[in-house]
Amino acid sequence: MNQTRPDTVCLTFDFDALSVWLGGYSRVTPAMLSRGEFGARVGVPRVLELLARYDIGATFFTPGHTAESFPDAVAAVLEAGHEVGHHGYGHEDPSTQTPAEERASLERGLAALEKAAGQRPWGYRSPSWDYSDVTLSLLVEYGFVYDSSLFADDFYPYRPRLGDAVSKDRPLQRGEPAPLWEFPVHFSLDDWPHFTSNFDPYRVGLSAPSKVFEIWAGEFDYLRAHAPGGVLTLTMHPQVIGRGHRMAMLERLIEHVLAGGNVRFARLIDVAQEMEEAGER
DSSP states (O other): OOTTSOEEEEEEEEOOTTHHHHHHOSSOOHHHHHHHHHIIIIIHHHHHHHHHHTTOOOEEEEOHHHHHHOHHHHHHHHHTTOEEEEOOSSOOOGGGSOHHHHHHHHHHHHHHHHHHHSSOOOEEOOTTSOOOSSHHHHHHHTTOSEEOOOOSOSSSOBOOEESOEEETTEEEEOOEEOSSEEOOOOGGGBHHHHHOOOSBTTBOOOOOHHHHHHHHHHHHHHHHHHOTTOEEEEEEOHHHHTSHHHHHHHHHHHHHHHTTSSEEEOOHHHHHHHHHHTTOO
């Protein structure tokens, strides 16, 4: 990592809309789907207005299902200059798919996003933040520049490995670095587990925004002190962050970041291309 680069914060939004409910739950109700529609009707416009006010470019990981269901919202994201990344077709979990199913979802999502955006996406995020045994090789085959689904670092993008071998009976046998960048994520830096409630004891949700601000601002402050030239990737969902009190927290966080000086907000694709052009490894 180039430690002379300004510290970077990447705001990313998983524009799941209806697909997160259709792809992840066995029983889907109209009320659940209406949460997803809130993201398109209310959340996206609010997010776009806030980003425009601070002149921030962001990345919106968008399932093909969303692109086909809410084309006007996707068009508004693109018209505002933001990046649209691949997020499956119907928010499928690749770790539960056969290789043929995973390839079909990847191709269908690519086709939908190419139609909506007029060009193919270069970034990918797994809808489940998980891989199958073939996910990384598929991303390489289809020419993706970066992924943002894994957890092996916090502030420095890295090259995930192809062909790792590991079991409980022997230590890790490392494979070869893949020719794409990984922008690591973490559940503590995702609005969904903090805020979303679905009558599931595991997913408590409904945290106070002040709690989430403390975590996210603390992570940024640690980057500033200990990870020069680092990249902080935050994950949000329009149907979650789009509530008024959470939007106020996001604006407060933006102002906290900007107050630090020598820091920038950037789209993931811009950082990835910058590292490629610099010949970083």
